[in-house]
Amino acid sequence: MTERPVFFATPDGVREVLQRARHRRRRRIALTATGAAVIAAVGGVLAIVPSAGVDGADRLKVVPASPSPQPSRVLADKPRPLLSPSPADATAQDSAPGRPAPGTATTPFGPQPPADSPTPTAPTTRKSASAPITRTTVGYDSACDATNDIVGWCVVYTGPDTARRKHPVRLSMELCRPQVNGDGTIHFDDTRQIDLELFAPDGSTVWRAGQGIGYRSPGPDVVVRAGTCLRWVSTWDTIAPDGFYAPPGTYPVSYAIDSSDVGGSFGGPSLELTD
Numbered sequence: 001m002t003e004r005p006v007f008f009a010t011p012d013g014v015r016e017v018l019q020r021a022r023h024r025r026r027r028r029i030a031l032t033a034t035g036a037a038v039i040a041a042v043g044g045v046l047a048i049v050p051s052a053g054v055d056g057a058d059r060l061k062v063v064p065a066s067p068s069p070q071p072s073r074v075l076a077d078k079p080r081p082l083l084s085p086s087p088a089d090a091t092a093q094d095s096a097p098g099r100p101a102p103g104t105a106t107t108p109f110g111p112q113p114p115a116d117s118p119t120p121t122a123p124t125t126r127k128s129a130s131a132p133i134t135r136t137t138v139g140y141d142s143a144c145d146a147t148n149d150i151v152g153w154c155v156v157y158t159g160p161d162t163a164r165r166k167h168p169v170r171l172s173m174e175l176c177r178p179q180v181n182g183d184g185t186i187h188f189d190d191t192r193q194i195d196l197e198l199f200a201p202d203g204s205t206v207w208r209a210g211q212g213i214g215y216r217s218p219g220p221d222v223v224v225r226a227g228t229c230l231r232w233v234s235t236w237d238t239i240a241p242d243g244f245y246a247p248p249g250t251y252p253v254s255y256a257i258d259s260s261d262v263g264g265s266f267g268g269p270s271l272e273l274t275d
Helices: 011-043 087-094
Strands: 134-139 154-157 162-164 169-176 184-187 194-199 205-208 221-224 228-236 249-257 265-274
Touching (some): 154 249, 194 228
Antiparallel strands (some): 134 228, 194 249
16 A cells, blocks of 8 residues: 655745745746737738838838738829821811811801702713603793794793702693684694703703603604693703713703694793802
């Protein structure tokens, strides 16, 4: 049988035990604080950022890590210097649509097209728009005098003597039967029935009634009552054969009936075309 030693506490022994216990507790507290500092240092991000100091020497800057994402800073763009437009850009701006060319005068209604500008309605396959002819019966024309009673027919131009460019104009002529001659029958050579034309100063044909429409021969036989007239109307869009608006000027008028019953063509009137 082993006997356990028996210790008797003395005042000095108790004091020494308490001192050692306090010393161990202080070491644990110090170790805990040191461990927390080490953890904080490991969890941080050490970034070495060079920056110029006051005396021109580089120095280190520590940027700690953030536990949550931080909003990024938007860097303002540096102001850019204003550049003067190049000559090519200046030319393009001057010639842009809606901007008058240098040295040209403008009006409150915008720049006017030149006199020889092509019309947008002029077809590419033919020089001017079609000019169909319509015929109606009207009362006797007072322009026919007694001299027409000899042949029994009166042919007269009844269209206007002035017109404006780029504005369609209606041209017309009539075949009248004098009252003293009674009713008469006209035999047309073709379905066009008339020949109504405008000529340029050089003698070339500018426009013809019925252009752009096909006709056939022979034409119909029409009875004209005494004291009445047959009236034919056709519209000119003021476009010349070249597809451009006809220039201002005087255009002689020629008119005739496509029938051997009334021979010859007539002239004398003219159409004054203005802007």
